[in-house]
Amino acid sequence: MMKAMLSAALLAVAMPAMVPTAALAQNAPAKPKTLQYLDATLFQPVLILPAPMAKDMPANARELAMLHQLIASASPQRLKQAYEDAIHEDPAIFNETLGVDLKKLPATWELLDIVNRESAVVAGIAKDHFHRMRPYSADASLPFCEGKADPAKPAYRSYPSGHSTLGYAVGVALARLVPAKADRILDRAQDYAMSREYCGAHYASDIQASEVIGTLAATLLLNDPRLADKVAAAKAELSRS
Numbered sequence: 001m002m003k004a005m006l007s008a009a010l011l012a013v014a015m016p017a018m019v020p021t022a023a024l025a026q027n028a029p030a031k032p033k034t035l036q037y038l039d040a041t042l043f044q045p046v047l048i049l050p051a052p053m054a055k056d057m058p059a060n061a062r063e064l065a066m067l068h069q070l071i072a073s074a075s076p077q078r079l080k081q082a083y084e085d086a087i088h089e090d091p092a093i094f095n096e097t098l099g100v101d102l103k104k105l106p107a108t109w110e111l112l113d114i115v116n117r118e119s120a121v122v123a124g125i126a127k128d129h130f131h132r133m134r135p136y137s138a139d140a141s142l143p144f145c146e147g148k149a150d151p152a153k154p155a156y157r158s159y160p161s162g163h164s165t166l167g168y169a170v171g172v173a174l175a176r177l178v179p180a181k182a183d184r185i186l187d188r189a190q191d192y193a194m195s196r197e198y199c200g201a202h203y204a205s206d207i208q209a210s211e212v213i214g215t216l217a218a219t220l221l222l223n224d225p226r227l228a229d230k231v232a233a234a235k236a237e238l239s240r241s
Helices: 002-014 058-072 076-086 091-098 106-130 162-177 179-198 204-222 225-240
Strands: none
Touching (some): 058 179, 058 204, 076 179, 091 106, 091 162, 091 179, 106 162, 106 204, 106 225, 162 179, 162 204, 179 204, 204 225
């Protein structure tokens, strides 16, 4: 079902982009509130994502049980990686995959930062709309790799996953920019997203929703004529690295 949603969402690529009047927040780039390039009407949550299971539904209990099983069967190394992924939330998560420090490629970093910020906004729209309780809040016995859940952290922003949206959006963008390494890039995006499950921070369906949003956001952005020069500069820079 989620794959069908992804296919349907990607049809929006053919629709013309609209230029919004609001600019990105300049003082908090990591937590943007407005869009500069993406059209919010293409990301209405009910049009691109199925609603998540309610907390009291059997399907939600099954997802929790799957998380318990996944975490219990994980190696210490995989759990350590999940924690490392949790505390690193920017395009540099692909440095090892590409064999380059992306922050040292200014044109590439500028483009990936746009992809990251724009996709974070649309993921936030869906989080606010669906208001799903995080698994570690729904089940206090669930191991949480980041330690004790912070009571100040919003418990109702599970669907979709912000980390996973970053991974898929930036991963899809990089796969377009460096097609020769697309398989490895997309594998890293998927593995980074899986870390959120190993962390006990998100359900599997949260990750699937992130793939839809991240893929759609990156595809639209890299096809946006306003970003054509930045895309070309990033491709050239990466080809020399």
